[in-house]
Amino acid sequence: MADFNQRRAKLYNSRLIRAEVADPAFTAAQDPVTGVSAKLDVEKFVQSREFEIKEFELSKLRSRYSSATRVFQSLPRSLRRRTASHNVRRVPKRLRTRALREMGLLMKEPDGNETKGVDKQGRPSKAKHSRGRELYRLRRQEKLLRYAARLKLSGHLVDGERVNVRNVKMRTKLKELRKRIQELSQRVEPPLNNVCGSVDWTGINERATIDKVSTIRYITRQREFKWLPTHVWHAKRAHMVKRWGWNIAYEPTMKCFRQTSRQSRTKGCIGFDTSFYTTIVLKGDGLGEIVGTLTDGKALGKKYAQNGRIWEGFIQVDDELLCHSMVWWIKNGKECMLRIHPSVYDHVMDYLLSKKDSIEVQDCRYSIGSVTVTGPQALCSLASIIHPSSQTVASQLFGQLSTLNSSAIPLGSAFSFFADDPRLWPRPTKPHAKPSDALESIIQVQSGAGVEVSTMEALFSVEGRVASYAGQPSLKQLGRRRTPDLVGRPIPKADSDPSVPIALVKMQCGFVLLAPWHWVLPFWHQLAHTPHFAIGGLKQLAQLRFEKGELSFADCAFTRAGFVEGLAKAEELEARWAKRPKSKRVNYDKLDEPGSPFGCDWRYLQLLRQKLKQVPPVEDYTGTEFTITQERVIKNKQDVFEAIEDQKEKDRLITALGKPVFTQLPIKLVGLSEQPDTASSQLSVVAVKFSMVNRGHPADNARIYTIPEESYLRWLEEAGKRTILGKTVPVGLECPGKEYLIGYATSATFNLAAGKGTGVGLIDAEVAYDLHAKNRRTFVVRNVASTACYLAEWTLVAV
Amino acid sequence: MQHYKLVKHAPPLKYSYNDSRTVVHIKSSTPFMSAAKRILKNIDYFDHKYTKKGKPIPNQNKLVSYIVVRGMGKAISKVTNLALYFDHELGYKVEVFTKTVEVLDELQSANDDDVYQRRKVSCLELHIDLQKKEPQSES
Numbered sequence: 001m002a003d004f005n006q007r008r009a010k011l012y013n014s015r016l017i018r019a020e021v022a023d024p025a026f027t028a029a030q031d032p033v034t035g036v037s038a039k040l041d042v043e044k045f046v047q048s049r050e051f052e053i054k055e056f057e058l059s060k061l062r063s064r065y066s067s068a069t070r071v072f073q074s075l076p077r078s079l080r081r082r083t084a085s086h087n088v089r090r091v092p093k094r095l096r097t098r099a100l101r102e103m104g105l106l107m108k109e110p111d112g113n114e115t116k117g118v119d120k121q122g123r124p125s126k127a128k129h130s131r132g133r134e135l136y137r138l139r140r141q142e143k144l145l146r147y148a149a150r151l152k153l154s155g156h157l158v159d160g161e162r163v164n165v166r167n168v169k170m171r172t173k174l175k176e177l178r179k180r181i182q183e184l185s186q187r188v189e190p191p192l193n194n195v196c197g198s199v200d201w202t203g204i205n206e207r208a209t210i211d212k213v214s215t216i217r218y219i220t221r222q223r224e225f226k227w228l229p230t231h232v233w234h235a236k237r238a239h240m241v242k243r244w245g246w247n248i249a250y251e252p253t254m255k256c257f258r259q260t261s262r263q264s265r266t267k268g269c270i271g272f273d274t275s276f277y278t279t280i281v282l283k284g285d286g287l288g289e290i291v292g293t294l295t296d297g298k299a300l301g302k303k304y305a306q307n308g309r310i311w312e313g314f315i316q317v318d319d320e321l322l323c324h325s326m327v328w329w330i331k332n333g334k335e336c337m338l339r340i341h342p343s344v345y346d347h348v349m350d351y352l353l354s355k356k357d358s359i360e361v362q363d364c365r366y367s368i369g370s371v372t373v374t375g376p377q378a379l380c381s382l383a384s385i386i387h388p389s390s391q392t393v394a395s396q397l398f399g400q401l402s403t404l405n406s407s408a409i410p411l412g413s414a415f416s417f418f419a420d421d422p423r424l425w426p427r428p429t430k431p432h433a434k435p436s437d438a439l440e441s442i443i444q445v446q447s448g449a450g451v452e453v454s455t456m457e458a459l460f461s462v463e464g465r466v467a468s469y470a471g472q473p474s475l476k477q478l479g480r481r482r483t484p485d486l487v488g489r490p491i492p493k494a495d496s497d498p499s500v501p502i503a504l505v506k507m508q509c510g511f512v513l514l515a516p517w518h519w520v521l522p523f524w525h526q527l528a529h530t531p532h533f534a535i536g537g538l539k540q541l542a543q544l545r546f547e548k549g550e551l552s553f554a555d556c557a558f559t560r561a562g563f564v565e566g567l568a569k570a571e572e573l574e575a576r577w578a579k580r581p582k583s584k585r586v587n588y589d590k591l592d593e594p595g596s597p598f599g600c601d602w603r604y605l606q607l608l609r610q611k612l613k614q615v616p617p618v619e620d621y622t623g624t625e626f627t628i629t630q631e632r633v634i635k636n637k638q639d640v641f642e643a644i645e646d647q648k649e650k651d652r653l654i655t656a657l658g659k660p661v662f663t664q665l666p667i668k669l670v671g672l673s674e675q676p677d678t679a680s681s682q683l684s685v686v687a688v689k690f691s692m693v694n695r696g697h698p699a700d701n702a703r704i705y706t707i708p709e710e711s712y713l714r715w716l717e718e719a720g721k722r723t724i725l726g727k728t729v730p731v732g733l734e735c736p737g738k739e740y741l742i743g744y745a746t747s748a749t750f751n752l753a754a755g756k757g758t759g760v761g762l763i764d765a766e767v768a769y770d771l772h773a774k775n776r777r778t779f780v781v782r783n784v785a786s787t788a789c790y791l792a793e794w795t796l797v798a799v
Numbered sequence: 800m801q802h803y804k805l806v807k808h809a810p811p812l813k814y815s816y817n818d819s820r821t822v823v824h825i826k827s828s829t830p831f832m833s834a835a836k837r838i839l840k841n842i843d844y845f846d847h848k849y850t851k852k853g854k855p856i857p858n859q860n861k862l863v864s865y866i867v868v869r870g871m872g873k874a875i876s877k878v879t880n881l882a883l884y885f886d887h888e889l890g891y892k893v894e895v896f897t898k899t900v901e902v903l904d905e906l907q908s909a910n911d912d913d914v915y916q917r918r919k920v921s922c923l924e925l926h927i928d929l930q931k932k933e934p935q936s937e938s
Binding site: 268 | 806808809810811812813814816819833901902903905908909910911912913915917
């Protein structure tokens, strides 16, 4: 109560304007010694007024702020809810009375409530019409009734065949109906072995489809873009995007650039639902040849095919790089698992299905899901939700390593064993590992001791996954089994409870937990309750790769999917730019950007680098000439830019006719080991990462220039300058001309891991080879629509 | 002759969330001042805190009495410099321990099985007390 009074007093004080009651200027009474009567002390009088004016001003501020903050604003950021903040039940219990008072609800006023939509107790008032499920049910009912009425009127049979009702006699009508009922009742469907409606949707030698769903309610929303197992959970907490036939979390609703960086490097962990990655199981004798073609023979080595190590790298079809993927051999050269990015699904599936005479293709894109967890705590978090069903070598090894920092586990480490239903435990349980020699365990895991063959067979076969759904209890059933005496303890496992085959793999992106599709959600729900856990979306996956100086999906502009992604992004940026009023947008026409200012213009780079080679050593400015085929003759540098414009105009015409401009992409990725092939029509590029030497804050789509020979030393000198305090100074050098353009930075920004601006991009391989030979490790980077350019140090990125 | 690629792995550290406040790991690439500031920030975290009115806020981490600073191999000289800096310039009590850490080396081959080797690396550990030393009386 005292506390309450104190706060009331505080509010009262905030409204009060203090004034000096006993004014010293007036109170000097008659001096007893000198006998001089009281008079106005001017200095003290002025001081008093000054005090009062200040108080007046302060009180205005105080009364403004005393009522401006609400209690939910003092919560940690992740607990704050702006929406429905009038609902006190959104506020933690300890703050509810205060929240109610702030809304004026405890003050006993005649009508009771002051806040809209809330009753006297602070509960949301009863809705005027039904909402949520109730509303859905009513709408559905109405639709069905309408449909039935229409059918009755038009004389349709149930399956849609049109019949003229007048010509059909009652007996025929009944006969037809009976026949139809019989047909329907005799249709054989694989029986469900659980109450949750979990079905395995594997496509054998064909593309997988979701043909039977337990929740028909949501099927209309998934016609084109399917939901991930955790869709409903994510849709409440993240912005979703529709890509590659999936509804995927793009980024969490809460800002998280710094949090993502910290959780991935220093403390905690980040989880992603990566079920949109497609898993394909391949079987058969012709497998070696096919995997060899896909991986350029790299995944066929003894250590992969025979000893079960995981291969990670780029796959290719018809000498075209497709995407970063993973190959894991399940059975010695007979069966393997391929995990690919959904953007290349059609391309890879077409290739694999064309070979189905020699292999069996099991498309598991809707039957094996995955969760990726990254950050130092990743393994501990996973170990607190995965409870092995039995004590085997694999599960023991997992237990021994489960307390380690995730960075200590080498890439390619794999565990696989049967685990219990994670929902049996009321909350994540921290693992207690017995002290053991961690290095010995790691070596054992690397030699394949962490993988149980029986589990692998179960996880990557239809029968095994179906068996894992047998008797899968619903949350309601589990709730009934959780009796009061089990508070804080797991529900004892019943004989009918299934064991789940899971595989846990350390990959470049973090720990990947592979599980049957309908088991992903239970694992995710438990994982979300582990301490220091954050979620991420596609944007965070890209951010993590960027911070490590690796190429993310969108950076791979040398793949068809990545190239299209770049074009789409540029189009979106351009549309956004065009929408702005003319006076408020950058006038790119006047800036003379090399290539489109909205993205990385690889076509421009390809034409520029190739046409610059045609410029004769002695430039000729006598006039423009054309060949018979109306091609511009390149006689000087100016002609190069004109010729690029000509070519781009031609491209535009081809696009307008609806034909594809590129049969092959303008760029091709190569290594730096040998001198690039210059005869090819594609421009050879290498992937580089760079960091700023001195100053500079690079942004996406920044232009990369090589330094002209004559100003090379001046650039180095300027960039090395420091003030007497060691601070950097701005470089006062001009940007090299358009003819020095060698590439684009696909993603670049301030890197929290490095503490300065860094980026990744692609540059002309020929220039890179040249720079490498001269041992020059620098180039110049300039942002779009900026005249400032900065020196950057580059290194090669191995793809 | 087989061609192997050497991959050095991180030492097998146990993960503990609380370590992020009490343990600082130093790499050879960590800038000296950035390490010093990080240690000072951690010391400051465990310092007594007061409300605006001067009431002490109860410290929940009473058991922590020092910050641990660790560095291996090439970073040892940097850790030694940090010890000197905190001891002589800032006046903290610093204890120095030497240790040996076992790490894993992986010799990767393109096709054949990888070879694993254990290697022992020396490590220096500092315990920097949260309280500063008593100023010594000049005699």
